[in-house]
Amino acid sequence: MGGSGVRNLGLIIALGLLIAVGAATGGSQFLSVDNMLTILRLASIIGVICIGVTFVITAGGIDLSVGSVMGLASVVASLAAVQAAATNSSWLLMVAVALAVGALAGLINGVIIAYGNVVAFIATLAMLVAARGLAELISGRSTQIVTNRDFTSVLRSNFLGVPLLVWIFLIVAAAGWFLLNRTTFGRRTVAIGGNLEATRLAGIKVKRHIVWLYVLSGVTVGIAAIMMMGRTTAGTSTHGTLYELDAIAAVVVGGTLLVGGRGTIVGTVLGVLLFSTLTNVFVQNNLDTSVQNVTKGVIIVVAVLLQQRFAVRGTRRKGAI
DSSP: OOHHHHHHHHHHHHHHHHHHHHHHHHTHHHHSHHHHHHHHHHHHHHHHHHHHHHHHHHTTOOOOOHHHHHHHHHHHHTOHHHHHHHHHSOTHHHHHHHHHHHHHHHHHHHHHHHTSOOOHHHHHHHHHHHHHHHHHHHHTTOOEEOOOHHHHHHHTOEETTEEHHHHHHHHHHHHHHHHHHHSHHHHHHHHHHHOHHHHHHTTOOHHHHHHHHHHHHHHHHHHHHHHHHHHHSEEOTTTTTTHHHHHHHHHHHTTOOTTSSOOOHHHHHHHHHHHHHHHHHHHHTTOOHHHHHHHHHHHHHHHHHHHHHHHHHHHHHHHHO
16 A cells, blocks of 8 residues: 555544544434534535645645635625626526636736745735735625525535535545546646756746646635535625635645645545544534634644654655665
């Protein structure tokens, strides 16, 4: 079994232990089908964002703006004018607007980082502040209700007894896995994260690729905004608050190297499920959210320490060869 297989097996075991704890403390209620679907529904929205973030981190970047851009996309897509136009045409117009906002924000991030030579941390931090502020200005810091019934009925529907939101997450994850593991785009993403200068000297247009990575991240944020609007029937600037931290945590715990050069979509999915199950266990047992945050912090630190340890081992083996 390869290194990725061992890491994924470890995550599966950790998830299994967490489910066992939930079953022991919550009984049959925790193991009920409804509660399992609740966990999956909780994981779906942040999970879609995590797929895009996986690509960015694999390439050695970071995107701190995903939560704020999600709030902005939900606000713009739920504007009265947009909803009126969607009512006269199709609810898909709201979907297109949310995707466009996410893609545009990602494009701006990518251009500033790749061609402006601004550090990704600073560029996306600026977008985090600007997108949240713009969302507040557009909405007047008020919640905008989604009145388009076609939109809400579709997003709240089930297929084969499973919420559509979960299906969207699975489709995005499958597409992300294929893109990262079976295409030239994915191989170039890993190469850029491993050694950017060597990749550039190999003839790959690194700057253009980086722009596309942030556009991809923005599109996944747009999808997540659509899902959030469908779940809450509202668009607000507060949507996605601190989602950037949750996304980075799930991706890193899943096994994607924070310094770039290695990414795993399967690990990301397992990381998202791990955190959503942990949240559910805490809710089921009426435990303080502060304790939950401390637990998340410990998990993140342990994951990063393990990454560093495995990275050192890998370097030693290469040196020995």
